[in-house]
Amino acid sequence: MSSFRGGIHPMKRQHGGKRPTRDLPIREFISDSVCIPLGARQGPPSVPCVKKGDAVKVGQPIALPGPGPLGLPVHASISGKVTDVVRMAYTGDTPVMCVLIENDFHNTWIDGIYGQREFSAITPESIIPAIRDAGICGMGGASFPTHVKLSIPEGARCDIIIINGTECETFLTADDRLMRETPMRIVNGLRLVMRALSVSRGVIAIEDNKPEALKSILAASANLPGIEVKKLRTSYPQGGEKQLILTVTGREVPSGKLPVAVNAVVLNVATSAAIADAVLQGKPLIERVTTIAGCVKTPANLLLRNGTIIGDAIGECGGYAKTPGKIALGGGMTGICAPNDQVPMTISTSGIVVYDEEEAQSLDEQPCIRCGKCVGACPSGLRPYILKHYCDEGDLIGAQSEHVLDCIVCGSCSYECPAQRWLTASFKNMKDKLALAAKGGNGK
């Protein structure tokens, strides 16, 4: 089996923290109300097209695409009454516009949903517009608009679509369950993308710690021309786009370039399933499977409507097992810290991981002992101990010379560092500064 460079095995003895939820079937939870952020996907914020007091149905657009090619519509995830359209605090520093809906519990969908269309009736040119109209973005965490990812620039070409079923992050089992329970949606999403881009090779890549998912996807894709299922050795962060492309194809995406530079496109399994739902059923993206894990009484894989308040989802899992110290949105390695449990999950929230007060304590940084473990762990071939020096100094030029922009913020270096150096946090901070500077800010 081929693999990418570096990488680690976080929480190996605890099976990556996946054991409590890996065998729990997906169950649906629909809350009394939702708070749907309109600026949670990459690209310009969507523009609200409903107002307080409006009645909405599930799947109805509540916000139109923002300006430019990255714009995406947002749809109501429950039926009921709009109780407010207001700016609210979310995970970042800046409040985002949110649409609040109170559930009428009729689950009334807009017309035209659930009419399953024949696969053969779908024309290639109709697929990408349908993906855009359904508001689909990457569900592996990046939330980049999928229709843009699938719009191959002029002069470029794509010869392979890779469906990312690695789910290498700690604690998460949502994708594993999706592959085990609804494999045909994932396979159909891949077939549709292959048809849209006239690509004859599709690979579904799954790590070898998910044998049931492998079996399920193999059965669903048997005898379908051009589709392979590839078993990969379990390693973190194999699910990084560049790492996965290297493992699957042996092609190295150059620094600063996108996967299409090596003729590849990578999509998460949940995104692939959403594509099938959108194109074959006309169903907008209004829900996702999220793993609720860590310090909760009954961990679960919940099918949540977009905008579910994370405290409601935790309540559905019996509440906190101990006093919570930190809540991460995403997995244990790359999750973003939620300011409190009253913020909503979104379409890119693959997990809600709760840490107790003891687990949440951050240890004091110690001086670097030049052991080189961070270098060995880095999948991007960086020298984190040197890069950290530039980041601590606020030296934007030095940090760029050490390729900070190639850092995928995977956390492997911090995980391995015996001196508890805050490596990843420094790199994320520096990348944010550089992004700000690129937009015209001073990066200070």
Ligand code: SF4
């Ligand atoms: S966080 Fe960045 S520097 Fe650290 S291991 Fe991951 S890619 Fe390398």
Ligand code: SF4
């Ligand atoms: S792992 Fe930590 S202590 Fe070792 S070289 Fe890297 S930063 Fe220094």
